[in-house]
Amino acid sequence: MVEHPEYIKKIQNQFSSCHKGDLFALIDLQDTILKCKNKSSEESARHFFSLLWALVEITLRSGDFDLLENSFNKAFEAAEKGSLEAWSENIISIMPSLTTNYPSEPLREAIPQPTLSTHLPNITEELLRIFINDTEERLLQTEALILHWEETNDKEAISQLFRIFHTVKGESTFLGFSGMKTVSHLLEALFEKMKSGEIRKTHHLTDSLLKTADSLTYFLKILKSEGLSADKNFNFPEVEAELEILLSGELPEESPQLPGEKETAGIQENKDEFIRVRSSYINQLNDRIQELWIAENNISTELIHPLRKITREIQALAIKLRTVKLSRMEPRLKRIIRDLSQHTGKEILFSFHGGDIEVDRNLVEAMEEPLMHIIRNSVDHGIEPGDERLQSGKDKQGHISIYVKRKGSSLTVTAEDDGRGIDIEKVAQTAVKRGIISQEEAFTMSDSDKIHLIFSPGFSTAENVTDISGRGIGVDIVKAMTDKLNGKLDITTEPGYSTRVTISIPVNTTILEGLIVRICSGYYVLPVVDIKECLNIDPSHIKSVNNLKVLELRGKILPILDMKNVTGICKKGPQSRISGLVILHHNREYILLVDAIENKTEVAIKPLTKMFSKLKGISSWTIFSGGKIGFVLDLYEIIQQTERNQGGNSE
């Protein structure tokens, strides 16, 4: 029972259809060879297949396809002649020379490792994408772990780092990224020595480790943009050299870093595992749940309550699927502070509050860059050098804090430093010089308006931006990013004491706590968070000042926004009593006139279809119980629109 010739034929066929350079085809081939080997009963054939497997393995590592082709053709010839043994012996004799370049791998035994054959064939792009995602995640973790170790000397961090780079090494070997493999291998060795105490903690060591992580991150960026066409053998000669030096123990003269030997509670290892999910599936799930929710609203009996509670919980979970914790960006920011602090010689204490808040993953990524610029500004220009701080009676260490808060449907991120603040007059004078405002305007402007001048286009693009009390660099980037997220940017300063930059970003929530109002026969929704008070108004109390309708409320004159004008949907005669809502927008109060206030309820909001996307004053829509459609009002837009129209409005 000699079945192997058939197998060899199969392998030969598969091999001839392999494209040169197609690693995944080779992995497939390897799989086939392994299967053939396991099915063969004859020892010589099994040996033969093992050697074929090893040859493919060598090629996978070396990328030398010509050699493989050569050896395989010889093997097939030998098989035809029936001289498997002779070929096997021959190949074994030359095997050492084939593997010399890869001494660290125990290839010489030529014994197939069945574990290596568990892979998914023919999804090369997909595999690469998964690798990039995974490795990005790991490098992020690496940064956090290195910083954690620097701070606390926690040995567990090193063990985790070791494990991370063990995995990275394995995966990059599998995909043939030789440079990355070498670096991970060196890191592995280094972490081992760090763990055993052979290598001690120094600033230099942490720096090198962080730089290594940076280089690998850079490589991932290349992979991301170039995809499968990227250079697999991209290597990191400087990083490798540096790591070799560290490994050899020839450390540059430096006193070992004062260990903060405060074995803290250790790292909170996240036991919650992450899985990768296609985001369109999550969106579909959310859509279905919303439909369920709406369907439920149409049934109104006592019995529905438990069902409704469950639906709401499912919905909350489904929304959560897209979210990550904000603390995800903390290591990056810490890292920036650490580097800047070393660079400038300023000592800085950094704190991050609100890391437990969960928001959409994309939002976290989008917020990272503006925050990095804000921090850079704070360190470069806000925080004073240590002795200057002491002279002005402050702590030697500067403080930078980031507070994240969730307020209704928006997220506010505040970055605060206790530096020297911004010289408002200097900002104003620069704005005059740049022609952004006139000298007279500079006299009449309020301080808060003046400080916002730094966001005006043309302010920071000019040369010598650093002159302006330090601020300027990157502010335009922060502004642009905030605009992109539909956010609002605010800055306040207390000269000599602090600067505070706040970004408020609307969070894409699908459930809104809304107040339903009626305007003529249409129903509209207002976010409850924006409403301060509901009033009953006698129309005769509405006064007109400069063509602007106003109402006096407890001594304050508030401008009126008549929603009938804004929505333009009907013209009805005056009513005897109308309802008003006091809304707060940018610290100003307005009164919104509506025909009736219906009720307060939670609504599931849906984005407008493309056809209505330019509709001003309406941000989204919703379906009420009973199936009626309501429009969610965009107060910001309505106020702007009304203020624009005020000039020519004669009514």
Add this chain to the structure above:
Amino acid sequence: MNKVNKIMSKYLSFILGEEEYCVSIDFVKEIIVASRITKVPKMPNEVAGVLNLRGKIIPVINIKHKFGFDNKTPGSKSSIIIVELEYNSRPELFGIVVDYTKEVLHIPDEEMSSIPYINARINANYITGVADMNGRIIIGLDMNKVLNEEDLELLNTVSTSTGIFSQTPPAE
């Protein structure tokens, strides 16, 4: 335009004013009664509003207005034909207000491909053909052209100017 290669194709016929029109059944998703249209503020009359189709919000186009028939809002007999079109290279649902739907017809393709001279009140581009079914004149509409992206985009832009609406909504 004669890309149809069947002998007979199915059409849904409907009435606008005094005239009979039809659209290829391929576009038609369903037919519903026109009672639940919600007006959208600041949209021109061509947009009848939006309706809730089992949880989906769908724009409804008043093609009678678009074709310049009259200014009347949909009456009690009015129907809405839900059609599916490629819009921004994604399938999108639209509602079309018609006076009433009549029937599903089999019309020979050669009938539909001929466009005789008619004193068309509507843009000739919108018409795929005019069938003469034993004296019954039926005008075939090309839904992709009637609801073309440029026109819809234009509606969207019109809506950004100040209020135009002065009507009370039909429903409620």
